[in-house]
Amino acid sequence: MEISAVDALLCPHCGLGFAAPLPEAGSLVCEGGHSFDIARQGYLNLLTGHGTKFVPDTAAMVGARDAFLDAGHYQRLGEALADAVKDHLCTPGDEPSLIVDAGTGTGWYLQQVLSAIGEENTDGTVAAVGLDISKFALRRAARRNPEAVNIVWDLWRDLPLGANTADVVLVVFAPRNAGEFARILKPGGVLVVVTPLPQHLAEIARDAGMLGIQEDKESALVHSLAAEFEPAGSRELLIPLRLTPSDVGNVALMGPAGHHLDPVELGQRLAKLPALTSATAAFRISVFRALSTHP
Numbered sequence: 001m002e003i004s005a006v007d008a009l010l011c012p013h014c015g016l017g018f019a020a021p022l023p024e025a026g027s028l029v030c031e032g033g034h035s036f037d038i039a040r041q042g043y044l045n046l047l048t049g050h051g052t053k054f055v056p057d058t059a060a061m062v063g064a065r066d067a068f069l070d071a072g073h074y075q076r077l078g079e080a081l082a083d084a085v086k087d088h089l090c091t092p093g094d095e096p097s098l099i100v101d102a103g104t105g106t107g108w109y110l111q112q113v114l115s116a117i118g119e120e121n122t123d124g125t126v127a128a129v130g131l132d133i134s135k136f137a138l139r140r141a142a143r144r145n146p147e148a149v150n151i152v153w154d155l156w157r158d159l160p161l162g163a164n165t166a167d168v169v170l171v172v173f174a175p176r177n178a179g180e181f182a183r184i185l186k187p188g189g190v191l192v193v194v195t196p197l198p199q200h201l202a203e204i205a206r207d208a209g210m211l212g213i214q215e216d217k218e219s220a221l222v223h224s225l226a227a228e229f230e231p232a233g234s235r236e237l238l239i240p241l242r243l244t245p246s247d248v249g250n251v252a253l254m255g256p257a258g259h260h261l262d263p264v265e266l267g268q269r270l271a272k273l274p275a276l277t278s279a280t281a282a283f284r285i286s287v288f289r290a291l292s293t294h295p
């Protein structure tokens, strides 16, 4: 667990900070004495009571996403994100930079970003926090990114992070709490958002039982963030893919449709696919700058 990331955390009960945990400690204790478990797998649970009414991804769905990402299909998206993040980190020698990955899932994108930064930045001045409501996902994220603080948290609540602490907030297909993201960003910090384009994986949408992607997400995205953020650039990224039936099966399971899929029917559809199916992943990477700073 990264010490400088712990410095940015606030206790959700009393708003005070935390002392750095001792190595191998089973809990993190705030300055007001509230104690939170660090799970055996390395993630921290700050969420007490109920989170947003939300059906978390099952272990099978999380496993499918991890397998698909680990096969490297979205490597170019990982690289593009690392580039977008690197452009906005403080220069070495300043106070530590903090990246917050909101809805980190299994931590695959954060891992890509941290490893790209690590290749250039050897003085350890970049810290990271991964937030997600799913313990299944965070178990994997904690394994992938042990240097980050991975926290069970509901993004729709006030975030357990101090104002003006983050250089970059990253949101890859996860909920966007604009007010809170703006609060935790340092002046000049940025929000980097990845959304799918309407044509994303259209070639396999039917076979993978994917739910339809809404049209023109960009204007809706800009509009939804407008009270707190202004657009600071966006780019489209198209990635041609060659997918095996098992890759298509992982796509089917890893998305929201994974909750409703009939495995027998999916198996029948996958059995009819050729050895490799061509498809194009289509993403938009949007960068936003906060409009005002918070005290």
Ligand SMILES: C[S@@+](CC[C@H](N)C(=O)[O-])C[C@H]1O[C@@H](n2cnc3c(N)ncnc32)[C@H](O)[C@@H]1O
Pocket (backbone or CB within 6 Å): 052, 054, 056, 057, 065, 102, 103, 104, 105, 106, 107, 108, 109, 131, 132, 133, 134, 137, 153, 154, 155, 156, 171, 172, 173, 174, 175
């Ligand atoms: C489609 S997944 C994307 C995960 C990861 N960014 C990736 O692309 O691999 C969406 C993630 O958001 C998380 N999530 C959904 N609602 C959430 C909430 N209210 N608070 C925290 N995390 C949430 C889910 O558990 C899931 O891991």
Ligand SMILES: [Zn+2]
Pocket (backbone or CB within 6 Å): 011, 012, 013, 014, 015, 016, 030, 031, 032, 033, 034
């Ligand atoms: Zn406390």
